[in-house]
Amino acid sequence: MTPWLGFETRVALRFLREGRMQTLLIIVGVAAGVAVIAYISALISGLQGNTLDKTLGAQAHISLRSPDDIVTPAAPPEPGTTGLTQTQPRAQRLRSVANWQALVPLLERMPAIAAVSPMVAGGGLALRGEATQAISLVGVELDRYDRIVGLRGKVVSGSARLAPGEAILGRDLAADLGVRVGDRLTVQTGAVNDAVRVTALVDLGVKELNRRTVIVPLRAAQNLLGLPGGATNIDLTVKDVWAAQALADSLRRQFPYKIESWQESNAQLVSALNAQSVSTGLIRAVVLVVVVLGIASVLVVSVVQKRREIGILRAMGATRGQILRLFLVQGAVVGALGSVLGLALAVAMIWLFTNFVRGSDGLPLFAITLPPLLGLQVALIATVCGVLAAIAPARRAAAMDPALAIRI
Numbered sequence: 001m002t003p004w005l006g007f008e009t010r011v012a013l014r015f016l017r018e019g020r021m022q023t024l025l026i027i028v029g030v031a032a033g034v035a036v037i038a039y040i041s042a043l044i045s046g047l048q049g050n051t052l053d054k055t056l057g058a059q060a061h062i063s064l065r066s067p068d069d070i071v072t073p074a075a076p077p078e079p080g081t082t083g084l085t086q087t088q089p090r091a092q093r094l095r096s097v098a099n100w101q102a103l104v105p106l107l108e109r110m111p112a113i114a115a116v117s118p119m120v121a122g123g124g125l126a127l128r129g130e131a132t133q134a135i136s137l138v139g140v141e142l143d144r145y146d147r148i149v150g151l152r153g154k155v156v157s158g159s160a161r162l163a164p165g166e167a168i169l170g171r172d173l174a175a176d177l178g179v180r181v182g183d184r185l186t187v188q189t190g191a192v193n194d195a196v197r198v199t200a201l202v203d204l205g206v207k208e209l210n211r212r213t214v215i216v217p218l219r220a221a222q223n224l225l226g227l228p229g230g231a232t233n234i235d236l237t238v239k240d241v242w243a244a245q246a247l248a249d250s251l252r253r254q255f256p257y258k259i260e261s262w263q264e265s266n267a268q269l270v271s272a273l274n275a276q277s278v279s280t281g282l283i284r285a286v287v288l289v290v291v292v293l294g295i296a297s298v299l300v301v302s303v304v305q306k307r308r309e310i311g312i313l314r315a316m317g318a319t320r321g322q323i324l325r326l327f328l329v330q331g332a333v334v335g336a337l338g339s340v341l342g343l344a345l346a347v348a349m350i351w352l353f354t355n356f357v358r359g360s361d362g363l364p365l366f367a368i369t370l371p372p373l374l375g376l377q378v379a380l381i382a383t384v385c386g387v388l389a390a391i392a393p394a395r396r397a398a399a400m401d402p403a404l405a406i407r408i
Contacts, residue, residue: 030338037345046368060235096230115147139221158200170210327394335386
């Protein structure tokens with residue numbers, strides 16, 4: 001069997017060499033298709049990863065809050081009577097999550113949850129001299145909160161510390177107030193004021209958050225917002241970001257809280273990512289169809305051109321199966337060579353994008369890479385497509401009558 005396999009490979013390579021121009025063109029075509037598939041796959045993966053990092057870099061994967069206050073509607077009027085009642089929704093007030101101290105360790109024991117952080121959040125004002133800015137006041141335990149959003153990694157100035165009387169500010173808010181690390185400012189919530197010293201400025205990745213966020217110790221926020229010992233939110237980070245929705249649904253069945261996953265709070269983003277993935281899949285499919293048709297067309301031409309040689313091979317004792325495998329080998333060789341060249345082109349395109357495409361700030365837009373596994377998958381798919389494209393021409397060649405083929 002091995003000698004025949006060697007014979008088929010040698011003849012297949014000879015046929016490809018004799019039609020070297022059309023062989024070269026189809027290899028270049030396959031390479032272009034592989035390069036497009038690999039580059040687009042890496043680009044979309046990098047874009048989606050960057051988008052998720054920016055979106056989830058400043059929020060929890062799942063958030064637990066107290067249920068909303070609701071107004072019980074009036075009883076319906078009795079038959080034959082008219083009721084003049086109107087139910088208005090109740091204004092929501094800051095409320096603590098019930099039994100949050102017992103809930104936190106319970107959540108931490110769940111295997112799907114990576115981090116848990118209680119939080120007190122509310123509105124207020126930041127004052128410095130004559131400057132006043134509306135703020136979003138956030139009270140946290142720094143170590144726990146850092147595991148949720150990676151706060152220490154977002155520091156652009158100073159050092160992230162939250163001792164009593166200290167605060168961390170969004171960098172745009174600091175610029176609006178004219179404060180730097182070490183300066184003091186006043187945080188006001190209703191009738192309560194507290195002077196804090198700025199220990200760090202952070203870039204949360206979203207301009208609106210950078211312009212409004214003041215982070216203080218949990219106990220300080222409890223006092224400022226009138227929730228002693230309370231927590232308005234329990235923030236969760238999960239080990240698998242795409243499993244957040246399923247976990248949120250499971251938690252709703254277990255606990256009487258208002259629970260929201262990042263997919264629910266960013267529904268438009270999730271829809272856009274899904275549409276993007278579908279579009280990318282369609283592009284890949286179209287490119288693969290073009291590659292298959294290109295390889296098939298070249299091999300059909302090869303069958304027509306090599307009819308006499310095929311007839312001679314059959315007359316010399318070559319079986320239909322050997323002729324079939326001969327053309328399948330041609331398809332595999334074209335697919336494999338095109339894959340190697342295409343992956344090299346994709347790597348070059350990724351390098352050009354990474355090193356020369358810049359945003360308005362002069363920095364690279366986002367990092368993209370071609371994972372080895374993705375490259376291997378694309379190459380394998382292209383090679384398999386080459387073999388599949390060769391099936392019809394190979395069957396046609398194998399079905400030729402040797403006597404008729406030699407006379408042509």
